[in-house]
Amino acid sequence: MTKSELIERLTDDHELLNKKDAEMVINLIFGGIGDALSQGDRVEIRGFGSFSVRERDAREARNPKSGELVKIASRKTPFFKTGKELRERVDE
Amino acid sequence: MTKADLIESVYLTTGFSKKESAAIVEMVFDLMKETLENGEKIKIAGFGNFVVKEKASRRGRNPQTGSEIEISARKILTFKPSQVLKAAINEEI
Numbered sequence: 411m412t413k414s415e416l417i418e419r420l421t422d423d424h425e426l427l428n429k430k431d432a433e434m435v436i437n438l439i440f441g442g443i444g445d446a447l448s449q450g451d452r453v454e455i456r457g458f459g460s461f462s463v464r465e466r467d468a469r470e471a472r473n474p475k476s477g478e479l480v481k482i483a484s485r486k487t488p489f490f491k492t493g494k495e496l497r498e499r500v501d502e
Numbered sequence: 503m504t505k506a507d508l509i510e511s512v513y514l515t516t517g518f519s520k521k522e523s524a525a526i527v528e529m530v531f532d533l534m535k536e537t538l539e540n541g542e543k544i545k546i547a548g549f550g551n552f553v554v555k556e557k558a559s560r561r562g563r564n565p566q567t568g569s570e571i572e573i574s575a576r577k578i579l580t581f582k583p584s585q586v587l588k589a590a591i592n593e594e595i
Contacts, residue, residue, distance in 0.1 A: 411537050413546045419533055424526065431516055435526055438511050440549040446503040448590050453503040458531045459579075463591055486591045488550070490581030499539045500554055501577045 413440075447488055457495040464489045505531075538579055550583040 411419075413436060420432040427435075443453050447463055454460040468484040492500070505527060513523040534552070537544055544552040559575040 411542055411544045416530070416533065416544070416546075420526075420529065423533070424529060426518070426522065427526065431518075434516060435512055435530065436546075438515055439508050439527065439530055440546055442503070442508055442511055444549060444587055444590055446507075447587070448593070451503050455505050455508075455531060458535065459581075488581075488583040488587055488591055490550075490552075490583075492579045496535055496538065496579060499535060500541075500579050502539075 455493070457493050459493040459496060460491050462489050462491070463487070541577070546584075548584055548586045550581055550587055553580050553582065554578070555580055 417429065417432045417436055420435070421427050421429050424432075443461055446453050447461055450463055452460060452462045463486050466485050466487055469482050471480055471482055472478065473480055509520070509524045509527045512518065512527055513520050516523065518526065534544055538552060538554055541554050543554065546552075554577050557576050557578055560573050562571055562573045563569065564571055
């Protein structure tokens with residue numbers, strides 16, 4: 411399911427929502443989660459899961475083509491932990 | 503940030519009542535849960551992909567007792583963030 415299919419499903423299932431509104435809602439939700447993470451905030455959606463930011467240490471790696479040693483700086487990465495309800499529903 | 507904050511931003515931006523905004527946000531997550539429950543992946547451009555993966559059974563150890571146990575095959579949900587989200591978090595954009 412893509413973002414546009416999700417928007418379509420929302421307008422099908424909800425008589426008050428037109429496509430423009432549904433698109434706005436989806437952008438607010440995922441944009442909002444992204445903004446919160448960018449500020450280092452954690453986002454918890456009960457029953458679905460939680461999003462947080464994890465730090466990855468700096469490391470040295472090799473360019474697989476040239477075999478050259480490259481330094482990779484420490485960086486942040488988004489992390490999702492599936493909530494209990496969804497974890498159980500996915501694995502039934 | 504919680505679901506209540508997302509409901510508030512929908513309420514403030516769309517003109518739907520608080521009750522309607524709550525129902526709409528709830529519906530988005532319910533639809534996503536249903537989709538994933540059916541094993542279907544969800545791709546949100548600019549955010550990331552939610553994918554259900556099958557894990558084979560494997561041998562593991564109980565970390566407390568050290569005894570060997572069989573970990574059964576299972577389905578798990580993984581999230582792969584998009585490059586856009588990763589860049590935003592590292593303030594590259």
